[in-house]
Amino acid sequence: MSANTPYPGPDFRLLFDSTLSPLLILAPDFTIVEVNRAYLTATRTERSIVGRPIFEVFPDNPGDPSADGVANLRRSLRTVVDTGRTDTMALQRYDIPTGGAGAFVERYWSPVNTPVLDGGGHVTHIIHRVEDVTEFVHLRRVGREQERAVADAQMRAQGMEIDLFVRAREIREVNEQLSRANADLDAAGETLREEQRAKDRFIATLSHELRNPLAAATAATELLALDLPDGHPALSVLSVLERQLATLVRMSNALLDGTRAVTGRMELVRGRTDLRSVVDSGCADMRSLFGQEGRTLDVELPAGPVLIDGDRLRLAQVLTNLLSNALKYTLPGGCARVRLSTADGQARLTVEDDGIGFEPSQAEELFGVFIRAAPAGPHTPEGLGLGLAVVRTIVELHGGRITARSEGPGTGASFAAMLPLAPSGTPRPRPVAQVRPAPRQLAILIVEDNTDLATTYRALLERQGHHVTAVHTGTDALLATESSLFDVVLCDLGLPDIDGYTVAREVRSRPHGDKLRLIAVSGFSRGSDRGESRAAGFDAHMAKPLPLADLLELLSGTVQG
DSSP states (O other), X not given: OOTTSOOOOOXXXXXXXXXXXXXXXXXXXXXXXXXXXXXXXXXXXXXXXXXXXXXXXSOOOTTOTTOOHHHHHHHHHHHHHHHOSOEEOOOEEOOEEOSSXXXXXXXXXXXXXXXXXXXXXXXXXXXXXXXXXXXHHHHHHHHHHHHHHHHHHHHHHHHHHHHHHHHHHHHHHHHHHHHHHHXXXXXXXXXXXXXXXXXXXXXXXXXXXXXXXXXXXXXXXXXXXXXXXXXXXXXHHHHHXXXXXXHHHHHHHHHHHHHHHHHTOOOOOOEEEEHHHHHHHHHHHHHHHHGGGTOEEEEEOOSSOOEEEEOHHHHHHXXXXXXXXXXXXXXXXXXXXXXXXXXTTEEEEEEEEOSSOOOGGGTTGGGSTTOOSSOSSTTOOSOOSOHHHHHHHHHHHTTOEEEEEOSSTTSOEEXXXXXXXXXXXOOOOOOOOOOOOOSSOOEEEEEOSOHHHHHHHHHHHHHTTOEEEEESSHHHHHHHHHHSOOSEEEEOSOOSSSOHHHHHHHHHTSTTTTXXXXXXXXXXXXXHHHHHHHHHXXXXXXXXXXXXXXXXXXXXXXXXX
């Protein structure tokens, strides 16, 4: 084509159809008269919409109760027709059908409605141009949500910062309070520990101070018994004295053992022990007491030994306390039963009676300190209410447990102690040696600051044919053992100048110190006292009051500490 050849005019229909902006041409009655490809693509429609009313093609989404697209577009188109001026609409939500039955898709548009005027200024057509801004709205919504999230996070962070500041201050105040409380607790704990130490010292002193006069009185009654011939009228009075002294000794022992049980200071001297032998001996000792008022004691033991890894003396105390309890609360003519059996690696010791019984709800309370099954009154049996507390402590120290049972008042009571048997293959305990008289006269030194007790011990031993010397201080004991060679030294631990432990260590350090037998006889009889006496060199440790029979057994050489 030459330079002078004019260009052909444009194909306006092609231009309209190629325009990138979505365009829709409407008649003044809002009927669609033309549409370009961009509009069909944006609205997911086809050219078949031409010739149809716009609001029939694009109704409101019935699933959106707040939909106002039709009303807003109608108002804008009416404004264009009435005024002949362009109307730019605000961003609109106008969902479009997706082709499915009643299905719509969310869409946001930015519409502009422009009039087409004839020469007379009348509106002949309306150009409806839209831009799909759905993605922008979504991005802006996400941005707003992010902004709100950031703002919320900032507010939360500020709140947390304030809260942390407040909490830090509160924690600091609480820590200061805790520090003060801990300091107070430490001070209170130290006070309690000192009170406990003072209590321990008091109990040890009480043990010594109570047992010294009891030992002297007991030895005096035994000495009197030796002097009185059979049938002497004073023997009945002497028997009363002996019984009352025995009661005082039991109560003293119960008080001391009860205190140890409560404070957790009771100790065991363990060894392989035949529980059957313990029960047999204990029942034999108690049988005469049951027979005094027509009561009976029924005992059932297994044929063979029942080996326990435990403390023979403490196990005997369990039986004695349970039998004493049955004796107290069984009426004259009543019956008590003792059963010992084994099953499932345990020994079961049961003591039953047909006495006053107790309410079943009291079963656990009976093992408390100072608790009595019978209410206080003039006919209440003697006792401090400590025996069962001591029993439970001893049983539990042996790894066992004890229970009490009764059907109610007047139905009797049953106490069952379960103790673990010693592992199989352990050596059998040695048989208890029989008491036999001393094979010869002995030279004996008594070291005792209580002159009454020293005098009675000396008289008793001299009646047995022994040569006895008595001194009252540790210093005198050391002097006496330097000039004379004694066979046996019976030494108190609480002496007025130097204690018995020092005496023992000094005597043992001498050339002939290993030739004599040292026996501690003291009111101090805790496990720690016995351990200290062994470490000092004593061969045996016996608690006051020491009966004559036990003293003679010691001197025979058959009893070891």
